[in-house]
Amino acid sequence: MKVLIIGSGGREHALAWQCAQFDEVGQVFVAPGNAGSALENKIYNIQIESEDIPGLIKFAQSELIDITIVGPEAPLVLGIVDEFQDKNLPIFGPSKLASQLEGSKAFCKDFLARNNIPTAYYEVFTKTLPAIEYVKEKGLPIVIKADGLAAGKGVIIANTLSEATSAINDMLDGNRFGEAGSRVVIEEFLRGEEASFIVMVDGNNILPMATSQDHKARDNDDKGPNTGGMGAYSPAPVVSELIFKDAMENVIKPTVSAMKKEGMPYTGFLYAGLMIDHNEKVKVLEYNCRFGDPETQPIMMRLKTNLAKLCMAATKGNLDLESADWDEKTALGVVMAANGYPNSYQKGETITIPDASSESKVFHAGTKLEDGNILTNGGRVLCATSLGLNLEEAQEKAYNLVNKVNWDGSYYRTDIGFKGL
Ligand code: AMP
Ligand code: GLY
DSSP, rough: OOOEEEEOOOHHHHHHHHHHHTTTOOEEEEEOOOOHHHHHHTTEEOSSTTTTTHHHHHHHHHTTTTTTEESSHHHOOOOOOOOEHHTOOOSSSOOOTTTHHHHHHHHHHHHHHHHOOOOOEEESSSSSHHHHHHHHOOOOSSEESSOOOEEEEOOEESHHHHHHHHHHHHHHHHHHHHHGGEEEEEEEOOOOOEEEEEEEESSSOEEEEEOBOOOOEGGGGGGEEEEEEEEEEESTTOOOOHHHHIIIIIIHHHHHHHHHTOOOOOOOEEEEEEEEEETEEEEEEEESSSSSSHHHHHHHHBOSOHHHHHHHHHHTGGGGGGGBOOSSSEEEEEEEEETTTTTTTOOOOOOOOOBBBBEEEEEEESSSEEEEEEEESSEEEEEEEEEEESHHHHHHHHHHHHHHHHHHEOOOOOOGGGGGO
């Protein structure tokens, strides 16, 4: 079996690494990949960018790729799945239309509202004055979101009217997020605990992935600016059996059936960012049309079934015939970022990384290989991930792994997993 993974982050290194574990997988290509994927057995980086759809199609055709798995949202929102399917190339991900669940927050909120799927109350605005009036009417704190893709930076939690006003002005008049901010969603501030609820969907059938929890804030105790995620673990104890059932019955199943009913059947990873309130009820904070990063890294450490095989079954609508086996252990990943992330930071620093063992693995994200050296090449650089008998042990082992990475310019949280302990 030949597999193509699209993307260059920690998520893509982990997806490729998982597929490469299985004998029936001969080669895994990653476009464009990072130093981590470049250094693995059976994994080959190819120099095609993840949004170069014609280049990726040509490669998949010439290599007779059996299954393409798309990591990031940008190529999905551009319609890579539709274009591959036009050429009869097997690819796992949502269509351009279905990817709007992540590509437009207004689309997502309107979809949730008309299908009675629980979410924060909201309204969509294109003009500043009515938006500010709405904030005054609803009160503070309140959440202001750029409509389009903004790399995790388009969400402002405003605690004062002046914060709200300047966020609205920045997005609608100041062009802060370009086209992505030409509409804003203003919504209720929800309290509770967040969890990442990720499933595979084949248009009809749903195969849940293991539960997980991310840490979106940069600093300890969930302080500091919002990031793409500073660490994650799986399973997430906060997702009790009751909450799992609530999420499946009231969020995921109605979403999959409504997408089908509305003429945009959903195929791909579907990631619901959930808020769980003190009454153990879930609401959707957002939908992502892909796997989470860094959630993928601990989840892939636990997945014992060949992911490429699951994705192939899903492209044929056969997910109901499949199941996923999970390691009972807990996996925890600590993101090591470049000092200064998510703002400005250095690139090109040399790092050395300890060898992997059966229970510990450093996944790469923003790295590149130059003359045999591993250099930093992004904000989130590594994710040190370990399995343990329980959350405490996984945490201890992951931080031991962090300590073995040789890199002076790193920054990481020292409390990943604290929510579950
Ligand atoms: P999003 O990209 O929509 O998931 O937002 C990023 C982060 O902002 C979430 O992970 C939450 O921590 C926070 N957030 C988003 N929407 C809300 C909300 N309505 N209430 C409270 N926090 C929110
Ligand atoms: N870790 C959050 C995300 O992937 O969106």
